[in-house]
Amino acid sequence: xxxxTGPVCxxxxxxxxxxxxxxxxxxxxxxxIDKRNYAPGQHGQRRSKQSDYGLQLREKQKARRIYxxxxxxxxxxxxxxxxxxxxxxxxxxxxxxxxxxNVVYRLGFADxxxxxxxxxRHNHFTLxxxxxxxxxxxxxxxxxxxxxxxxxxxxxxxxxxxxxxxxTPPAWLELDINDLSAKVVNLPTKExxxxxxxxxxxxxxxxx
Numbered sequence: 001x002x003x004x005t006g007p008v009c010x011x012x013x014x015x016x017x018x019x020x021x022x023x024x025x026x027x028x029x030x031x032x033i034d035k036r037n038y039a040p041g042q043h044g045q046r047r048s049k050q051s052d053y054g055l056q057l058r059e060k061q062k063a064r065r066i067y068x069x070x071x072x073x074x075x076x077x078x079x080x081x082x083x084x085x086x087x088x089x090x091x092x093x094x095x096x097x098x099x100x101x102n103v104v105y106r107l108g109f110a111d112x113x114x115x116x117x118x119x120x121r122h123n124h125f126t127l128x129x130x131x132x133x134x135x136x137x138x139x140x141x142x143x144x145x146x147x148x149x150x151x152x153x154x155x156x157x158x159x160x161x162x163x164x165x166x167x168t169p170p171a172w173l174e175l176d177i178n179d180l181s182a183k184v185v186n187l188p189t190k191e192x193x194x195x196x197x198x199x200x201x202x203x204x205x206x207x208x
Contacts (some may be wrong), residue, residue, distance in 0.1 A: 056205035063197045067096045068113050078206050080107055089199030090190045097188045107182050108167035109160060124151040129208035139184050146181035
């Protein structure tokens, strides 16, 4: 599957806000946006007034980049969100939040969504007791994910597991540290989704 493979710190600088794409590095003094808080490129330090369209586009790009979704797939998620009952913008965020890779990240099994996506692709987790290695799988209430027994031998995963107790997963997920499993107990609410995105602007962008 095609995906962005360039420097991710450049994406944060382009959006002018931390997207937390590199895990712990984003919280340290090595964060690129703390050092150079302006857009990348030759004209990055020039101030320019953005149109309404430009502001809406930036919100869409932030959401895409946070969750690591390409344009076509993101548009598909929006179309699905519009078909569902309720507010389209909130539906969109819920769809993105309940992706398999994002749930792994939210539980603390990975330091970033990119790492979570890699873990899922490498078959480190099961879904409802079965093999599941597609990061975009949409999880539902009642679904159970579990770290595979063999994956516990990985030095990287062992380090992450040892730190699980220091992280608090969102209320819509129930984590069992002893069993290294988790259950989706509810769908997330808008208030529980802590990303710096105005979803209504995305709706306005696609509604034109």
